[in-house]
Amino acid sequence: MVFVKLIEKVEDYKEAIRISCCILEENGIVGRSYYKAILNNIKEYGGYFYLGKGICMPHARAEAGALKAGICxxxxxxxxxFYxxxxxxFLTLSAGDExxxxxxxxxIVQICRDDERxxxxxxxxxxxxxxxxxxG
Structure with a gap:
């Protein structure tokens, strides 16, 4: 499932990720622990999910709270x-159904390849x- 939200501005990248995780949580896609798992990944691995062109793909391992496949x-x-x-x-991704x-x-790949899009x-x-x- 794909959920979308347009927001004027946020304080920082953590707030953006928190909002996207809340949307996924409200829709039964991730559990409460998922946001913290993403922040832990950032702390441990840095900004590895920056895709270029102003796009990030925050995510965590499925066992960290992913309940279903989805994107916010x-x-x-x-x-x-962000780094x-x-x-x-922010394309916050949850794995689930393979x-x-x-x-x-x-x-996500199609979006990132298309500069006009x-x-x-x-x-x-x-x-x-x-x-x-x-x-979506």
Whole structure:
């Protein structure tokens, strides 16, 4: 499942990840521990899930609280810094059902390869427009 949210601005990348994890949690995609697991990964491994083009893909291992496969696409009107990089879009990923997880990864790859689509996502004016661009 894909959930989208357009937000004007957040304090920092941790707030963006927290919001996206809350959306996933509210929809039964992840458990409460998932957010903390992502922060622990960042602490241990650094900014490894920065994909370029202003996009991050926060995630943690399935056993860290992933209940189902899903993505929360959180787009920011004002970017935040993540390890020295400006980030506009957080694609918070949860593994679960392997087939759906692979489809979600394919969706992320398609988005990241398409410069025009990334630009349109950054310029989306509301959740509906963002959802149409993501294909959710």
């Amino acid at each position: 696409v959180l787009s920011l009107k004002h970017p935040v810094l 020295g990089k400006e980030v506009w879009v 087939e759906e997880h692979l489809r979600n990864l394919q969706k 990334v630009k349109e996502i950054k310029e989306a004016k509301n959740d509906e427009e963002l959802s149409a661009l993501i294909g």
